[in-house]
Amino acid sequence: MGFRFFAERTAASLGVGGYVRNLFDGRVEVYAIGSAEQMGALNSALRRGPRMAAVDRVEELDAEILREYANVFSIESDE
Secondary structure: OOHHHHHHHHHHHHOOEEEEEEOOOOOEEEEEEOOHHHHHHHHHHHHHOOOOOOOOOOOOOOOOOOHHHOOOEEEOOOO
16 A cells, blocks of 8 residues: 555656556556656665555566656556
């Protein structure tokens, strides 16, 4: 619990655009747009997670840049 809010706060503090959402299988998807430095900092924070959370794995993949998320980070509806 609280992982999406943690991801949103962390991304916003780093100036990262994108979104976070729960997936139907219990995983959480984070789509992020930023510099290599911003992505590295976000990745590190997501691997730690919020207090009381257990992060099993973080998988990083390249994705198409969706311009509508370039300047804002949001919590999206569950998939």
